[in-house]
Amino acid sequence: MNQSKIFVLPFLLAGLSLALIGCGGGESEDSGAPVAKKRPTAPPKPVEKTVEQLTANLNIDDRIVLDEQDSPRPENQRIAILSFFDAMLAADSSTLKSMLAFDDQLELKAMMDTGFAEQMDEVSLLMLKTGDDPDGSACVMAIYEIGLDYQVQLWFFDGSGSTYTFTAADTQPNLVDQLSGNWVSSYFDLKKKQAEIAQQPDEETSYTLAGESTSTDGSLGGDKDSPGGPGPGGPGPSGPSGPTGRPR
Numbered sequence: 001m002n003q004s005k006i007f008v009l010p011f012l013l014a015g016l017s018l019a020l021i022g023c024g025g026g027e028s029e030d031s032g033a034p035v036a037k038k039r040p041t042a043p044p045k046p047v048e049k050t051v052e053q054l055t056a057n058l059n060i061d062d063r064i065v066l067d068e069q070d071s072p073r074p075e076n077q078r079i080a081i082l083s084f085f086d087a088m089l090a091a092d093s094s095t096l097k098s099m100l101a102f103d104d105q106l107e108l109k110a111m112m113d114t115g116f117a118e119q120m121d122e123v124s125l126l127m128l129k130t131g132d133d134p135d136g137s138a139c140v141m142a143i144y145e146i147g148l149d150y151q152v153q154l155w156f157f158d159g160s161g162s163t164y165t166f167t168a169a170d171t172q173p174n175l176v177d178q179l180s181g182n183w184v185s186s187y188f189d190l191k192k193k194q195a196e197i198a199q200q201p202d203e204e205t206s207y208t209l210a211g212e213s214t215s216t217d218g219s220l221g222g223d224k225d226s227p228g229g230p231g232p233g234g235p236g237p238s239g240p241s242g243p244t245g246r247p248r
Contacts, residue, residue, distance in 0.1 A: 048075045054082060061089045066128040072138065080157065080164035081140055085126060088142075091117035101167040122146050131184030139169065141184050143176065150176040154187055 049057070051066050054075070060082045071078055080099075087095035093112050097105050125145035133139055137156055144151040154169040172190075179186045 060086045064126050070129045072130050084166055089120050091120050099166055101165050104168050129183050152176050
């Protein structure tokens, strides 16, 4: 009887040893191996909407034309530009006031009181071109078609997110007849010429620069008494010639 117990005990001990080795050995191997952590996946970058998509989504006036190549890349800037000029054509004083610089807000009521809405009703097409001034400030050029005339106004814009402010730039009458190539760059080239002429010593003399008649007040190619055009400080109407490649 004792002999059978002696033989049974080694078998039990052997089985227990194997079980312990199986459990302990696995832990030893696992503890020495590095644990691979799954890297968090970055959320996909939102796809910027095209001008055409934004125009449809925002129900923008179909008289406004902003080509993809003439528009800024950030979507919030596109929205700000389209919304601002849509409010301009609609003579929406509330929206315009919220987006205009303070000095231009002061002119807004006077514009509304002098038939601005009726003037905007006469606009058949509004083309927009964007760019930067020589210092890198963002700007947008608006080209209004009214009958056979074209009126140009340049605006600076600045902001972020959904808040942008537009500031009217000085714009001479009949400017559309003097622009070529990249119209925004051409505008600042003319401004540079104007500054050079203003530094001439003889204030009583008119100068001709690059075929443009320039008076002593620094205005380029036009009558300084011409009536104002769309927007604060807007230019008067130009001749019948208009932007080349104008869409229909």
